[in-house]
Amino acid sequence: MRPFEYARAADTEQAVAVATADPDTSYLAGGTTQLDLMKDGVLGPGRLLDITRLPLGGVTHLDDAVRIGALTTMEELAADPVVGRRLPFVREALLLGASTQLRNMATIGGNLLQRARCRYFRDPTVPACNKRDPGSGCAAIDGIQRMHAILGTSDHCIALHASDLAVPLAALDALVHIQGVGGRRTVPLTEFYLPPGSTPHIENVLRHGELITEVEVPLLPEGARSRYLKVRDRVSYEFALTSAGVALAVDGGVVRWARIALGGVGTIPWRAWKSEDLLRNAPADRGAFRAAAEAALEGARPLPGTAFKVDLAGRTLVRALEMAAGAAS
Template identity: 65%
Template sequence: MRTFEYVRATATQEAVRMLADDPQASCLAGGTTQLDLMKDGVLEPPRLIDITRLPLHGIERRGETLHVGALATMEELAADATVAERLPVVREALLLGASVQLRNMATIGGNLLQRTRCRYFRDPGVVECNKRAPGSGCAAVLGAARMHAVLGVSERCVALHASDLAVALVALDAVVHIQGPSGRRSVPLTEFYFTADESPERENVLEHAELITEIEIPLPPPAALSGYLKVRDRMSYEFALTSAAVLLVLDGGTIRQARVGLGGVGSKPWRAYEAEHVLTGAPATTAAFMDAAQATMGDAWTLPGTAFKVPLARRTLVRELQTVSGVAA
């Protein structure tokens, strides 16, 4: 690891000013992604600004909205009473997303900003990576690709967004609050990310010197049913091959509201609007669930190593719809 300057910010505006004054500076919170990338040589910021002392740690319910400070940890959010009562899909995504040790370090803001796990991106010895070096190519397209995306990708980049939590939050219409040199702004999480086929080198709308300060999660109706299913190669400390975040509001045997997020398949956390359209107003049956799953993945762009994800993602969605609704297979 190369040497770098370490400084602490104690106020949000101070951190913003420090970042604005140094175009090469980077933030440090939990460090569970940042330090890995620095050790790998992918990131080499000459200056790290520690933001862990900023007043962005709280979790507070205000009416029918949960406000989560960007520096709250994954473990703190998973343990929150409102999350346990009203947001099982969020709690399950958090618990399945990392080990206990990581959940106690990793922040919610950092989780949403985590970088791809693409092996080619994380190996500076690989020259062809449009995410690190725009215009250089994509080594995964010609090399081994299994833990890669099939939605929002092209021959330019097939890097996968790895966050489990973000999949649940896009399904819940969460909103990200941002503070920067030009003031404050709010962005729906569904509009926060870019896809890899749009802009491999730029993953989200954050400008340099902007910080996520809070995540706002609208609470679903009390009668809503939700859950998160993660399919992976092993039961612990592994990223998703496919995943599904599902929220349903049932009226008798009819689906009145449906929200669906897909993980393990997109270059960003994927909102499955096509599935929601099929489900809304449909009977809660396995046949309807299969129709919804069939409506997804239509724009998939696959490689020989990733083609299996299309049928697997559909089966994952059907399984979680069955589990959440209580409909037998």
Template identity: 65%
Template sequence: MRAFDYVRTTDTREAVRLLADDPEASPLAGGTTQLDLMKDGVLAPARLIDITRLPLHDIERRGETLHVGALVTMEELAADSTVTERLPVVREALLLGASVQLRNMATIGGNLLQRTRCRYFRDPTVGECNKRTPGSGCAAVRGAARMHAVLGASERCIALHASDLAVALVALDAVVHVQGLSQSRTVPLTEFYLTADESPQRENVLEHAELITGVEIPLPPPVARSGYLKVRDRMSYEFALTSAAVLLVVDGGTIDQARVGLGGVGTKPWRSYEAEHVLTGAPATRATFLDAAEATMRDAWTVPGTAFKVPLARRTLVRALRTVSGVTA
């Protein structure tokens, strides 16, 4: 690991200024992914700016919106009463996303910014990685690629976005608050991430001298039902092969409102507007769910190692929809 300077700050604007002053600086919060990448030699910041003491630890409900500070831990958010009562899809995504030990360290802001689990990206001895070295190629396209993406993918990059929480939040129309050197801004989470076929080396719209300071989560109607289904190789903590975050409002057997996010298949947390279009206004039946799943995966881009994900993702979404809606036939 490269030697680095360590700076601690308690002021958000000072943290941003420190980032702006040093292009090789990086913020440090829970560090559960960042330190691994530093040990692997993928990241090599010259300075770490410890932001854990910034005043970004609050969870506050304001009307029908939940405001979450970027430094709230995964465990703290999962235990929040509003999340338990109104956002089961978020709670389930958090609890399925990591062990208790990691949930007590990992922050919400860090979770949204976690890097891909692509084995080729995380191994600097692999020369072909457009994410690390733009223009060098993508070793995963021709290599073992079971844990890679099929949506937002191309021959340029098939690296998978790993966050479970982000999948639930894109389905809920969450918004992130970002603090820059001269101004703050808000970005819908559906617009925050970039697909790998657009820009392999850049995963989101955050600039170097910007920090996520919080997340706004609109609360769904009290009659809504939601859930998160994660399919993985083992029941203990593992990254998703496929996952689905689903929210439905069903009235008299008809779907009045539908929100669908997919994980384990996209180069970014994937919002399936195609599935929502099929579901909204349609009867809550298995046939409708099958049509929605078919629409979701219609544009999948696969290599031999990832082809199995297309039917698996369809089945995952259908099962999640049946579970949330209560449709058993």
């Protein structure tokens, strides 16, 4: 691990000013992924700025949304009664996303910013990784591809977005509140992440020194039901092969409203806009759900090691929709 300086931020404005002025400074919150990457030599900031004592924790309940402080832990959010009652698939994603020990350390802001789980990105002895070393190539394309993406990929990167939580939050049109030296701005989560294109090392719209302060999540309408379904190689803590976060409002056997996002298949949390349109005023049955799954996976670019994900992701989405529709009937 590269030697680094440790500092603690006194307030949010100071933290943003210090980090913005120094390209070699990184924020430190839960550190559950960041410290591992530093130990492995993938990341090497010259200074860690500890923000854990900033007043950015807790859940604020509004009439139609919750505002989640970026330093709220995954466990705290999962235990929130409003989240459990009005956003059950968010709670399911949190509980399926990490062990209890990690949930008590990992923050919501950090979860949304976790780095790719690509084995080639995380191994600095592998020279070809455009995400770690722009222009060096992508070892995964000709390597072991099982845990990689089929949607949103490019010839420069097929790394998978790993967050379970980001999937239902993308489906819900969550908003990310950001503090920078020039003031505050708000970005929809569906616009926060950037597909790799030719610049896989640029993963989101944050500028250096900007800090996520809150995530605002709209509550589901009364009567809507949701499910987060995660398929993985083992039942214990493991990353998704495929996952689906869905919410439905069903009336008289007809889907009146749907929100759908996929995980385990995209370079970003994958919002299935076309599937939502197809389901609006469609019967809540397997035929409609299969059509929605086909639409969600249009444009998939599987490689030999990820070809199985096309069928598996479709089945995952159909099953999640059936589970949500069954709960709503």
